[in-house]
Amino acid sequence: MKIFKLLLFIGIIGCFLSCQNTETKLATNPFIHGVASGDPLSNAVIIWTRVTGDSLGVANVKWRIGTDIELKKVIRSGTITTNSSKGHTVKHDVRDLKSNTYYYYQFDFGGFSSPIGRTKTAPKGEIDQVRLAVVSCSNYEAGYFNGYGRLAEKEDIDAVLHLGDYIYEYEPNAYADTTLTRKHEPAAEIITLDDYRTRYAQYRRDADLQRVHQLHPFISIWDDHEIANNAHVEGAQNHNEKGKDEGDYMVRKSAAKQVYYEWMPIREGKHLYRKFEFGDLTTLLMLDERLAGRTPPVSSDNAENYNDKARTMLGEEQANWFINNLESTNAEWKVIGNQVIFANLNIQPITGKERPKNMDAWDGYPAERARLLEAFKEKELTNLVFVSGDTHCSWAIELPSDMNEYDIRTSKGTYGVEFGTPGLTSANLDEYRPKEQVIEVEKAMRRVNPHLKFANLRDQGYFILTMNLFEAKATYYYVDKINEPSKGETKGKTFSTRRGKNQLVMSSN
Ligand SMILES: [Fe+2]
Structure with a gap:
């Protein structure tokens, strides 16, 4: 029983360390494919990026979104896990946003930050144009x-x-x-x-x-x-x-x-x-x-x-x-x-x-x-x-x-x-x-x-x-x-x- 607990402990630590590999500082910027957004609804929009690097494995990429161009006012943030089965692309449907509003978003991974992207939700109700x-x-x-x-x-x-x-x-x-x-x-x-x-x-x-x-x-x-x-x-x-x-x-x-x-x-x-x-x-x-x-x-x-x-x-x-x-x-x-x-x-x-x-x-x-x-x-x-x-x-x-x-x-x-x-x-x-x-x-x-x-x-x-x-x-x-x-x-x-x-x-x- 003790051996089993030890093995379990080693397993958990092993998993923890491999998850931490995603926190490792990379030598080069992984965001070489930029950022993108799409499919705007009045309350949601998809944000996208990709991380590139040698033997990346599982990658936990952080994202944040806000209403100012320098992203000082972050209104929502989180982490998205990607891996080779997704070609290390990262996609997230950001929900509960305001309609007809410009938002700015950015990703962080491996000690680097992506370019800041700008996106816009679709308008709702009466609009002029x-x-x-x-x-x-x-x-x-x-x-x-x-x-x-x-x-x-x-x-x-x-x-x-x-x-x-x-x-x-x-x-x-x-x-x-x-x-x-x-x-x-x-x-x-x-x-x-x-x-x-x-x-x-x-x-x-x-x-x-x-x-x-x-x-x-x-x-x-x-x-x-x-x-x-x-x-x-x-x-x-x-x-x-x-x-x-x-x-x-x-x-x-x-x-x-x-x-x-x-x-x-x-x-x-x-x-x-x-x-x-x-x-x-x-x-x-x-x-x-x-x-x-x-x-x-x-x-x-x-x-x-x-x-x-x-x-x-x-x-x-x-x-x-x-x-x-x-x-x-x-x-x-x-x-x-x-x-x-x-x-x-x-x-x-x-x-x-x-x-x-x-x-x-x-x-x-x-x-x-x-x-x-x-x-x-x-x-x-x-x-x-x-x-x-x-x-x-x-x-x-x-x-x-x-x-x-x-x-x-x-x-x-x-x-x-x-x-x-x-x-x-x-x-x-x-x-x-x-x-x-x-x-x-x-x-x-x-x-x-x-x-x-x-x-x-x-x-x-x-x-x-x-x-x-x-x-x-x-x-x-x-x-x-x-x-x-x-x-x-x-x-x-x-x-x-x-x-x-x-x-x-x-x-x-
Ligand atoms: Fe064509």
Whole structure:
């Protein structure tokens, strides 16, 4: 019995000492990936960091949050335990916060403190304005993240929506500006858990990306490249492509999802699709158009099963959730965080191909879109604002219930508008064609798509969506270059829609 007690004592002491290893002073700063925050609610926000070091094991990371920039007035603090099963990422859902309030937060570990992050809770009740920045398609190899740097400097932003392609899965030089020295790590297409972790760790060492995460809360959703090009539930175009053996897609998908949740400041729940409220003005519904219910694509709108009702982008459960939430909200503006273009779009001027539709976008899933349009009509929904990524181009599009009844002059019969965000760095048309030719393509796109009010197929940047009681407007911002670090940025066009009109008007800024 005595021996047993002794062993127990030794065990407790051993455990105590190993726990204390986390208190050991480290030789180098473990906070090399900065800090981040996200998924703001009116009373809660996720804070994030990662600790890096040799043979870390279990790490107890301290956090604190307060209302002043120097964190002299700490209102809440605690400790989060992380380990190698989480890739040493640290995430905490800070609760019981005040609405519409800036908070500052910091982490401590190994004798070092992280940078201080700033975040903001969502507003509640009656408010005058909501401002959301919208970004997507940030390919590290395509250019410098100057757009993130410029966005970091913007004030009065409630949240940054990242609509996907936060990372790209390709090996170096496969989809890149090969004249740059920004080469993907690891130096191969990412497939395993370790691969995905290494890729996120590389992106998150970028100073501009760190800065924008440090200063604004993100609300993110994946598109395809967080897994592999043109991903869906059962497979992806860039999986086992060209006879490569990349193993079981389900194993790869599960690794990609795990690492996304490790590295992104996202509140974990049953689904990635989720709802946010910004006072009584805006309800934001972030959709998952890749891994929740997307069935395999068809090769063209000629395919026999093109109109098949079983072919879905959202899937039954998410589509019901989407419609129910649109119907039940009293918010003036219903913003939909959408990955691929929702509008009908004839893209022949871009592709030059015989068939005019993009099968990876909503044009490739007509039956489910028709079901949604029917629901919008039946429930008399209006003021829908789709914000979309994926194309690396800027678009402003009116959304008619029925294209055959669309009147270009009055915009009658429209239920909403769609704003497409340019890529942050990913290539669009002018990387491959002379600028004069691209301008002609933009004009041709307008000609064959009467509901398309604006197309910019040549610049990189983002837009800011501002909503008040009277209007919703998107202002585009473009960086001057991506092939070297630069602070140059120009304010592009602004398009707005008045409440209840669903009609786009170009406004002078
Ligand atoms: Fe992309």
